[in-house]
Amino acid sequence: MKSTKETQPTISFWFRLSDILRISARQALRQYKLYLGVIAAIAFGTAGVIIILTMGEEVKNNLNNDLTLLGGATIIKAQFSDPLTAEEMSTRRQWFHEETVEAVRGVTGVADAGLMTRVVAHTVMETRTIQVVVLGVDQHFWNVNQLIPIAGELYGPQANEDRALVCVLGEELAQDIFGRTDVVGERLPINQSMYEVVGMLGGDAAKGLTKFAFIPLNTSLQRLSVQPSKIYIRSATWDDVDIIAETLPQVIREAQSVERLELDVSWDALEQVKRIVWWVELFVYFSVAATLVLGGYGILNGVMNAVSSRTREIGLKKAMGAEDMDILMQFLTEATCLSILSAVFGVAFGRLGVELACYMLGTRPPEDLFFISSGMSLVFSLVLGVGAGFYPSLKASRMELVSAIRYE
Numbered sequence: 001m002k003s004t005k006e007t008q009p010t011i012s013f014w015f016r017l018s019d020i021l022r023i024s025a026r027q028a029l030r031q032y033k034l035y036l037g038v039i040a041a042i043a044f045g046t047a048g049v050i051i052i053l054t055m056g057e058e059v060k061n062n063l064n065n066d067l068t069l070l071g072g073a074t075i076i077k078a079q080f081s082d083p084l085t086a087e088e089m090s091t092r093r094q095w096f097h098e099e100t101v102e103a104v105r106g107v108t109g110v111a112d113a114g115l116m117t118r119v120v121a122h123t124v125m126e127t128r129t130i131q132v133v134v135l136g137v138d139q140h141f142w143n144v145n146q147l148i149p150i151a152g153e154l155y156g157p158q159a160n161e162d163r164a165l166v167c168v169l170g171e172e173l174a175q176d177i178f179g180r181t182d183v184v185g186e187r188l189p190i191n192q193s194m195y196e197v198v199g200m201l202g203g204d205a206a207k208g209l210t211k212f213a214f215i216p217l218n219t220s221l222q223r224l225s226v227q228p229s230k231i232y233i234r235s236a237t238w239d240d241v242d243i244i245a246e247t248l249p250q251v252i253r254e255a256q257s258v259e260r261l262e263l264d265v266s267w268d269a270l271e272q273v274k275r276i277v278w279w280v281e282l283f284v285y286f287s288v289a290a291t292l293v294l295g296g297y298g299i300l301n302g303v304m305n306a307v308s309s310r311t312r313e314i315g316l317k318k319a320m321g322a323e324d325m326d327i328l329m330q331f332l333t334e335a336t337c338l339s340i341l342s343a344v345f346g347v348a349f350g351r352l353g354v355e356l357a358c359y360m361l362g363t364r365p366p367e368d369l370f371f372i373s374s375g376m377s378l379v380f381s382l383v384l385g386v387g388a389g390f391y392p393s394l395k396a397s398r399m400e401l402v403s404a405i406r407y408e
Contacts (some may be wrong), residue, residue, distance in 0.1 A: 039345065049350075076248070078262070110233055151182065169183065172211045
């Protein structure tokens, strides 16, 4: 067992530490009105850091899913070019196999992929014969392009499996054929087969697709005798586009021939998106950093003023036996308490911000992210308080006893 003489210094240390913490916290709370700006700056800066670290990946995923905003920058189109020379025409025409698209879906970074057929057919309405570009697609095509109908519904996997005679029309094509766009439920003849119109595409989301008719992929294979000519691939994020475009030819080569294979990637749109996001991220991080720096400067300035206004108090404490380290620890602890208190408010505001972002985005990140980011913010605030309060605390501890007591 430890002797009484050995335990006394330890007990004395903890008593002194508890006294310093109690007095410093009380002093910081008494002068909270002087530090409202500092508390607000650190609190909102801390909340910003927590929200960015917690929701950053979720926001990025939602931006990647919003293909209207990205202009299709995360979509890659793979197709076989038509033979142009006599030598190319002598080779067998290429098309994509189901095994190929399954292999593509297994590539890391691919969110979804779907086959598409394309054929020019005709429809007869009263006395008119109208040419119609018919695209055979399944539910993966809707997912890849994030399409939603403006009327009716988009057929699903069951219609594709059953080779159903249903179709979805673009609003421009519906206007050309029927003279109106409210055509859900109408019947449309395409190459001697009668299709029921079940949905309508239009608006900005379907830009470039409103002049086509869409039928189930398996229906087009059976009724129109056309093979899949294109694969639409959506990357999970814009960072995956480069990797997918590089590995795609090899993946397809393992499933079939890649002769005359072409990849269509919107590199310009992708670079523009990355550039915009980079500037937005820079602005956000700069704003948060500036807010925290201002908070640190506020702590420095506030503690300096406290030292100046309490010079006589410092002298009296030294006269009563307080050591330089006691004075330093008191003011340093006050600065740290102020910083930690602000960070606690910041964690609370950050939680509110995360909940609001989750509600707006309709998603929720792992709860561990919030606790990790909160812990990092508290540690940073502790370092900020110590760093900003060290110089004025050191200045207070080095005051001469006689000069401090005589200070008016």
